[in-house]
Structure formats: structure tokens, C-alpha cells
Amino acid sequence: MLNETKPLRQLVILSGKGGTGKTSVAAGLMHLSALSTNPCVFADADVDAANLALVTEAVPLESHAYWGSQSAEINAKLCDRCDLCFQICRFNAIHKPENPQQDYSVIDLLCEGCAACAYICPQSAINMSKQQDGEWFHSRTPYGHLFHAELFPGAENTGKLVTTVKQFAKLYAEDHNLKLMIIDGPPGIGCPVISASGGADLALLVAEPGVSGLHDLERIIQTLDHFNVPRVVCINKADIYPTGTTDIEKMIESLGLTSVGMIPFDPAISESIIHGQPITKFSLQSPAALAIKDIWSKLEAILFTQDSK
Structure with missing residues (x-):
């Protein structure tokens, strides 16, 4: 049940797997929300592969x-050279030199930042230094302000960066x-x-529709249930793939969930991506745009005028 007294609603868009068209849907909802009476702020929480800014004409402000x-x-x-740091590091991140004239050192790519070596060092010779793992941005779009981020290749703490983007x-x-x-969430069911x-x-x-689509939809439903x-x-x-669509409909019905619409395959979506615009702006009367418009109407009703299931 939605909290009727909460001043700010949060709608997160998820997919369970990549490639479902989640960001295209999110971009369409951004455009439609700008035309509604419910002004929004937007967050791209897919910090490993943030693409929402690319299809919403985003201009970075900071x-x-x-x-x-x-x-x-x-x-x-x-x-x-007491060797305690080498012995305690479970990630093999301490380089122990064979030549006594060389110094102990840290292999940055292996260091997990657990600080066990710093705590055990009797000479206080080990310090922990902060690492920049990425950047986050505040951008302006024609539809409202967007907060998004980019995690550096190989960097960790994805969940923390998602939280940072949402907080701002x-x-x-x-x-x-x-x-x-409106939050464009990451795929999968992990920490982000x-x-x-x-x-x-x-x-x-x-x-x-499809085998993987059905399987991963079930997994994300279980995650949200938890x-x-x-x-x-x-x-x-x-x-x-009508058979796959029917399978998803049956699962939705069996779980007592609400279906808010079906979006047909529409080549205009690819064109809208090429032009860096939401499908609902690029081709308002296209089949996909009309379907997303109907979905937005239902989401507004759920979020602002009635309880959700």
C-alpha cells in the first residue's frame, strides 16, 4: 500500500535482465511526465552502463x-619487514620482495581496501588512501533534471554510487x-x-517474451518481494513471440500482479535512439509511443490516486 502522506513518490524501472528496452521506456516516461501535472526529477541508477542521458538530450551542469x-x-x-602484512592479506595484494634491498609494496589491482594490513602493522607503516571510483553528474534535460553517474572500468562499490545518485x-x-x-534502475538482481x-x-x-525473459522476470519479482x-x-x-508473451501473462496472473500494458515491436524506437530522443517525442503516434503513453497514465493513477498491488 502506498503511503498517502509521503510528499515524494519514487518509481523505479527494472528489468531483471539487460536488453529489454528498459531505458527506452524510462526516456518515454521522462518526456510524458514533463507534459503532466506531476513534475519529476530523474535518476539513472545503471551506473555501470548509464545511457539515459544519451537519449534525453542531457546537458551536464556539474x-x-x-x-x-x-x-x-x-x-x-x-x-x-616484519612480514605480518604479507601473512594476513587474503587477497595476495602485498608484494614480498625476494631481494632484501627492495621494499614491500601493495599491488593496487588486488587490494580490496579491507585495511587488515594497516591494523596489524606494528610500525604504523601502512595507511589507507581513498580511491576515485567514478564520477556523478547533475544534468539538465528538456523534461527535467537528471542525476547520473559513470563507474570507472574495474571499479567496485556500484551500490554505493547508486545510493549517491539517488540521494542527490x-x-x-x-x-x-x-x-x-523516476529511477532508471540497473538490470539483474544484485546490489545495485x-x-x-x-x-x-x-x-x-x-x-x-522468451525463456530468459520469463526466468529473469521471476527472479526480480522474488527480489522485490523480499x-x-x-x-x-x-x-x-x-x-x-506471442507464446512467450502468453507465458508471462500467465505468471503475472498467478502471482496476482498488475499488467500495465504491452509495447509492440516498433522500428521507430531504433530511430529515436539514433536521434537521441525519447520515442514519445520523436514519433508520438508510433505504436510504441502510444503504448508507453497508456502505461504512463496507469502509473500516474497507481502512484497518486490509488493503492498498488
Whole structure:
């Protein structure tokens, strides 16, 4: 049940797997929300592969370094070669030189930042230094303000960066008295998805017909059930595999979930991506745009005028 007294609603868009068209749907909802009476702020929580800014004409206003992890550093002048750091490191991140004239050192790519070596060092020769793992951005779009981020290749702490993006989007919404935050979530069911879903009033699950689509939809539903996040489902490219679409409909019905619409396969979506615009703006009367418009109407009703299942 939605909290009727909560001033800011949060809608997170998830898919369970990549490639379902989740970001295209999110971009369409951004455009439609700008035409509605419920002004929104937007967050791209897919920080490993953030693409929402590319299809919403985003113009960066500010960027900030994201310091999410830490790495050990050995001060050779203080080190007495006691070897305790080498013995305790479970990640093999301490380089033990064979030549006694060489210094102990840290292999940055292997260091997990656990600080066990710093705690055990009797000479206090090891310090932990912060590492920049990415950047987060505040951008302006024709549809409202967008908060998004890019995690550096190989960097960790994806969930923490997702939380950072959401926190700043929420602060902006509260400062400007906005009613809704739309979050384009990451695929899968891991830590970033959990971070993106935290505090959500409703999750829109974008599914696609097929064996993997059905399997991964079931997994994301189970994940949201665990965290008690209300959810509804839409099926994208619903007409390309009718049997798979029927299977998804049967599962939705068996779980007592709500289907808010079906989006047909539409070549205009590819064209809209090439032009960097939401499908609902690029081709308002295209089949996919009309379907997304209907989905947005149903989502508004659920979020603002009635309870969700």
C-alpha cells in the first residue's frame, strides 16, 4: 500500500535482465511526465552502463568525483619487514620482495581496501588512501533534471554510487517541491538493484517474451518481494513471440500482479535512439509511443490516486 502522506513518490524501472528496452521506456516516461501535472526529477541508477542521458538530450551542469573505495599504501621508511602484512592479506595484494634491498609494496589491482594490513602493522607503516571510483553528474534535460553517474572500468562499490545518485536526486526534488522521482534502475538482481529499489513506492518491471525473459522476470519479482516493494509489469516487444508473451501473462496472473500494458515491436524506437530522443517525442503516434503513453497514465493513477498491488 502506498503511503498517502509521503510528499515524494519514487518509481523505479527494472528489468531483471539487460536488453529489454528498459531505458527506452524510462526516456518515454521522462518526456510524458514533463507534459503532466506531476513534475519529476530523474535518476539513472545503471551506473555501470548509464545511457539515459544519451537519449534525453542531457546537458551536464556539474560533475563530481566519486570516492568509493580505499587502497593500502606502505611507507618504506617506517616498514621493518616484519612480514605480518604479507601473512594476513587474503587477497595476495602485498608484494614480498625476494631481494632484501627492495621494499614491500601493495599491488593496487588486488587490494580490496579491507585495511587488515594497516591494523596489524606494528610500525604504523601502512595507511589507507581513498580511491576515485567514478564520477556523478547533475544534468539538465528538456523534461527535467537528471542525476547520473559513470563507474570507472574495474571499479567496485556500484551500490554505493547508486545510493549517491539517488540521494542527490532526492535532495533536488525536496528542494524544488517535486512530486515524483523516476529511477532508471540497473538490470539483474544484485546490489545495485537493491540500492536502486530502496525507498521505492512502486517498481515497473519491463519484461520481454522468451525463456530468459520469463526466468529473469521471476527472479526480480522474488527480489522485490523480499524487500516488500510493490510492482507492476509491462511487456516490451510483446508481439514478436506471442507464446512467450502468453507465458508471462500467465505468471503475472498467478502471482496476482498488475499488467500495465504491452509495447509492440516498433522500428521507430531504433530511430529515436539514433536521434537521441525519447520515442514519445520523436514519433508520438508510433505504436510504441502510444503504448508507453497508456502505461504512463496507469502509473500516474497507481502512484497518486490509488493503492498498488
